[in-house]
Amino acid sequence: xxxxxxxxxxxxxxxxxxxxxxxxxxxxxxxxxxxxxxxxxxxxxxxxxxxxxxxxxxxxxxxxxxxxxxxxxxxxxxxxxxxxxxxxxxxxxxxxxxxxxxxxxxxxxxxxxxxxxxxxxxxxxxxxxxxxxxxxxxxxxxxxxxxxxxxxxxxxxxxxxxxxxxxxxxxxxxxxxxxxxxxxxxxxxxxxxxxxxxxxxxxxx
Amino acid sequence: xxxxxxxxxxxxxxxxxxxxxxxxxxxxxxxxxxxxxxxxxxxxxxxxxxxxxxxxxxxxxxxxxxxxxxxxxxxxxxxxxxxxxxxxxxxxxxxxxxxxxxxxxxxxx
Numbered sequence: 001x002x003x004x005x006x007x008x009x010x011x012x013x014x015x016x017x018x019x020x021x022x023x024x025x026x027x028x029x030x031x032x033x034x035x036x037x038x039x040x041x042x043x044x045x046x047x048x049x050x051x052x053x054x055x056x057x058x059x060x061x062x063x064x065x066x067x068x069x070x071x072x073x074x075x076x077x078x079x080x081x082x083x084x085x086x087x088x089x090x091x092x093x094x095x096x097x098x099x100x101x102x103x104x105x106x107x108x109x110x111x112x113x114x115x116x117x118x119x120x121x122x123x124x125x126x127x128x129x130x131x132x133x134x135x136x137x138x139x140x141x142x143x144x145x146x147x148x149x150x151x152x153x154x155x156x157x158x159x160x161x162x163x164x165x166x167x168x169x170x171x172x173x174x175x176x177x178x179x180x181x182x183x184x185x186x187x188x189x190x191x192x193x194x195x196x197x198x199x200x201x202x203x204x205x
Numbered sequence: 206x207x208x209x210x211x212x213x214x215x216x217x218x219x220x221x222x223x224x225x226x227x228x229x230x231x232x233x234x235x236x237x238x239x240x241x242x243x244x245x246x247x248x249x250x251x252x253x254x255x256x257x258x259x260x261x262x263x264x265x266x267x268x269x270x271x272x273x274x275x276x277x278x279x280x281x282x283x284x285x286x287x288x289x290x291x292x293x294x295x296x297x298x299x300x301x302x303x304x305x306x307x308x309x310x311x312x313x314x
Contacts, residue, residue, distance in 0.1 A: 007308065010228075
C-alpha cells in the first residue's frame with residue numbers, strides 16, 4: 001500500500017486492498033468452478049447414467065440431484081476455504097461457506113418437511129436451482145461477477161424449461177437432446193469463466 | 206445570509222484508525238475476518254516490528270483480537286477484527302467519503 005493520507009487516493013487504495021484479499025480467498029473463481037462442474041455433471045445423470053433405471057428411479061435421481069449436489073458443492077467450498085486459511089493465513093471472511101452451508105441445509109430441511117414444491121424446480125427447470133443458489137451467494141458475499149453468472153444461468157435455465165414444457169405437448173420432441181448439450185456447454189463456459197476469474201485474481205494478488 | 210457549515214469532517218477522524226497502516230490492517234481484517242501474521246506482513250509489506258507495533262495499538266483499543274497458538278511445533282499468531290473494529294472502520298470510511306465529497310464540491314457544506 002502506498003503511503004498517502006489523501007482521501008482521493010486512499011479510498012481507491014483500500015478498495016484495491018479489499019480486492020486483493022478477495023482474490024486470495026478465490027472468492028469468485030472457487031464457486032464458479034464448483035457449480036460449473038455440478039452443471040456439467042447433470043446432463044450425464046439425466047442421460048446415460050439414469051438410462052438403465054426405470055422411470056421412477058430416474059425421477060427420484062433427478063429430484064435428489066440438485067438438493068444433494070448443492071450441499072456437496074457448498075461443503076467442498078467450505079473445506080477448501082478452511083484449507084486455504086491454514087495454508088495461506090487468510091480467513092474466509094464473516095460471510096463464509098460454513099454459514100452458507102448451515103443456512104442452506106436448514107432451508108432444505110424446511111422445504112422437505114413442509115413438502116414445498118420448490119424441490120420440483122430441480123426436475124423441471126434444473127438450471128434454475130443452481131442459478132438461485134449462485135444468486136444467493138452473490139448477494140450474500142457482495143460479488144457482482146458471481147451475480148452475472150447467476151443471471152445468465154437463470155435466464156438460460158428458464159428458457160430451457162419453457163421450451164421443454166412447450167415440446168411436451170408436441171409429437172416431435174426429438175430435439176430435446178439439445179437442452180442437454182446446452183447445459184453441458186453452460187457448465188464448460190462456467191468452468192472457463194472460473195479460469196478467467198482466477199487469472200484476474202492472480203493479477204490482483 | 207451565511208449558513209454554518211459545521212465542523213470540518215476531518216475533525217471526526219479517529220487517530221488510532223486513521224493512521225494509514227492501521228487503516229489498511231483493519232480493511233484486510235474486515236474482508237478476511239482473520240489473518241495470520243505472515244499474511245498481513247506479506248500483503249502490507251511490513252516488517253515484524255512495524256506490524257507488531259500497529260497490531261498492539263489496535264488490540265489496545267479493542268479493535269482487533271490477537272490469538273497466539275501453535276500449529277504443530279510452529280507458533281502462529283492470528284489477528285481478527287472485533288465488532289468495535291468493524292464499527293470504527295465503517296465510521297472512518299464515512300468520514301473519508303465525506304471529505305472526498307467536500308473536496309469534489311458536491312457535498313453539503
